[in-house]
Structures are given as structure tokens and as C-alpha cells.
Amino acid sequence: MYPVITIPAFNDNYIWLIRHENHCLVVDPGDAVPVQARLDDLGLELDAILITHHHHDHVGGVDALLKRYPKARLYGPKLSPLPDQHGQWLDEGDKIGWHDLTLTVMHVPGHTLGHIAYHGSDMLFCGDTLFSGGCGRMFEGTPDQMHDSLMRLAALPDDTLVYCAHEYTLSNLRFCLAVEPDNLTLQKRIGQISKLRQQGLPSLPTRLGDEREFNVFLRCNEPNVKFSAEKQGMKYLENPVDTFAVLRRWKDTF
Template sequence: MYSVITVPAFNDNYIWLIKNGQRVLAVDPGEAAPVMERLNTLGLQLDGILLTHHHQDHVGGVSALLGHFPQAKLYGPKLDPMPDHHGQWLEEGDQINWHGLALEVIHVPGHTHGHIAYYGQGMLFCGDTLFSGGCGRLFEGTAQQMYQSLQRLAALPDDTLIYCAHEYTLANLRFAYAVEPDNPAIQRQIGWVSKLRQQGLPSLPSRLGDERIFNVFLRCDHDSVRFSAAKYGLKCVENPEDTFKILRQWKDVF
């Protein structure tokens, strides 16, 4: 009943169009032109916009799209609303019901204070919180907040499909290999994603159950990851949260 259309934007962004019949929800439209092109090509109508956070590469196309589709509803984080726009601002525990699709709102601070994710019918639209093979940078939140946010997302069912907002997968996996060089799942995933990218195909969506095997930011409770973090940080690491903090600092300069 519902399908998701991939719309590449900028150099490495993805805008997701959730389709039901001829109506779509656009997720994090940082750029209007590629969305308009896809809507026109497929004869689709923009019915709403979902925002995960306020960064320009996620919201830059909102004004232009609402200018073309003034009836479209705007949804976004209550802790991070768009100025000069009327929208439904959401917080933890809220739910959107769109033509039978129920999307739960999950507050996932770390990348930004107000960052939210949308989850429903096996789909997770998580912006810049959880990436395939990695996670977002800490621009406004703390390592503790991001770790807890990732733990919440990691608790979703294995078959959850992760629709994040950037094609960072190969770079993330190369870092994961530096952390866990003896993890065969990471090596296999590098090979698989490399083939996809050589063909110009996206590496997303990713499956959450697979991410638990090769995404080191979801594996901070594993001895192999903790050992690498301790070696890099030149100190004893006592818990998964401290492991995560070192990994995130390491990735920032990798």
C-alpha cells in the first residue's frame, strides 16, 4: 500500500517520498527542485512534509514546496520549529496518522537538541541520528544523549528499514573496519555497498538487524569494540557509553 521513493539531493543527501496512491509525504526536503521534478514526472501530489531537525540541508526546500502545494501539511519537532511557518510541531509520544499510515514520533537528541525520528509499519525515518554503518555528529547534544537515542532506535524490530538522510555508508564502514578489523560482516558489507555505489545505486534503506552486526556505534557493548576504543583513547573504558564517546570522537577525525 505504501512505497518509498528515493530522491537524491545535493552531493550525498536523500529526500524520501512516502507514497500512497498519488499522494506523498516528503521527508527532510533540503532542496525543492529534485522533489518537484520527481512529483511532476510521476504525476504525484505533495500532501505533507516531515522534518526531523532544523539543518538547512533538511529544510531548505520547504518554503518553495509549500508555495507550489499550499494545502500540504508541515510536521516537525516541537523543540525545533521552523520560524515563519505554520505546522504541527511534534514531541515524544505524538503520532501522525496519514491515510492509514501511523507514524510514531521518537525524540532522539544528540545531533541537535530537538531531533525527532518517525517510525511506523517497519519504516524508520531518522534524519541524521542513525546512519547505515554509523551515526550523526554531535552538533548540539551530548555523547550521552546520542548514545541513549541510538539505544532507543536499536530496540526496534530487526526488520525495521532505516531511511536516513545521507549516503555516508562506505565512509562509515571504513571506519567500522578500523575499529573491528576481524568482523567479517563489515568486510562483506563494504564489498556489497561498493558494488551498489559503482552502479550509482543507493545503499539505503538498511535493515536494523544487519546494522547490529556491522555498525560499531550499535556494538559498544562488545569486547572487540570496547578494546579498540580503549586502545585509541589510551585509557580504561568501563561501560558502553564511554566506548561510544571515544568512538564518536575518533570518527570525527578519521
């Protein structure tokens, strides 16, 4: 597995840097300043920028980085390419090869319609689709789309490390506890993450197999999760998508 370096940005964003010797890729550089500082500090050459979706806190640093590294390749979603930029615009099943690393593209609409994720070598860079203990808001997509995207991500191998783009974990886990108060794995996880955050350490990456044990947005088939959603929505829920829709609305105001 290639080393992945965490670059904090703004209040709660993470930019991910994948390193190979003195070369690197960066994922979702919303701010060029901390990226450039890390590249200078480590003496790295930027080979490529990978974008998951078009929101400014994920693409705001692209222009400045490409000016500094004009040979760097830009990759992003085919359905929402960045204006005024030349790049390789990607869709479901496309692949990026870099040294011995191959990343496969998944189209995961929901947060935005064009949102993509990159996975390979037991790593998943999923932007704002899947968070530890949570998922992104649906700014452009539907509950059907978002739930389907999450289920496709959840079907990846247990040992996949999830590199999502925000430090939302503790607040997400508190919501999960409101939904599943008797989930012992979740209770233990909150304690673990609380200690990390008290030390100023990131909660990410997270292991996908663990997420399936406590992330309620991946557990809409579970009777306890369905029961809590029905109680919140005050109606019978016929399928996991209906359960997901209630959970997402609940989380929006939690």
C-alpha cells in the same frame, strides 16, 4: 508497506518520498527542485512534509514546496520548530496518521537537541541520528544523549528499514572496519555496498537487524569494540557511553 522513493539531493543527501496512489509525503526536503521534478514526473499531490531537524540541508526546500502546495501539512520537532512557518510541532510519542499509515515520533537528541525520528510499518526515517555503519555528529547534544537515542532506535524490530538522510555508508563502514577488523559480517557488507555504489545505486535503506551486526556505534557493549576504543583513547572505559564518546571523536578525524 507504502512505496518509498529515493530523491538524491546536493552531493550526498537523500530526500524520501512516501507514496500512496497519487498522493505523497516527503521527508527532509533540503532542496525543492528535485522534489518538484519527481512530483511532476509521477503526477503526485504533496499532502505533507516531515522534518527531522532544523539543519538547512533538511529544510531548505520547505518554503518553496509550501508555496506550491499550500494545503500540505508541515510536521517537525517541537523543540526546534521552523521560524515563520505554521506547522504541527511534535514530541516523543506523537503520531501522524495518513491513509492507513501511522508514524510514531521518537525524540532522539544528540545531533541536535530537538531531533526527532518517525517510525511505523517497519520503516524508520531518522534524519542524521543513525546512518548505515555510523551516526551523526553531535552538534548540540551530549554523548549520553546520542548513545541513548541510538540504543532506542536499535531496539526497534530487526526488519525495520532505516531511511537515513545521507549516503555516507562506505566511509562509515571503513571506519567500522578500523574498529572491528575481524568482523566477517562487516567485511562482507563492504563488498556488497561497494558493488552498489559502483553501479550508482543507493546503499539505503538498510535493515536495522543487519546494522546491529556491524555498526560499531550500536555495538559499544561488544568487547572488541570496547578494546579498540580503549586503545584509541589510551584509557580504561567504564561504560558503553564512554566507549561511544571515544568512537565518535575518533570518527570525527578519521
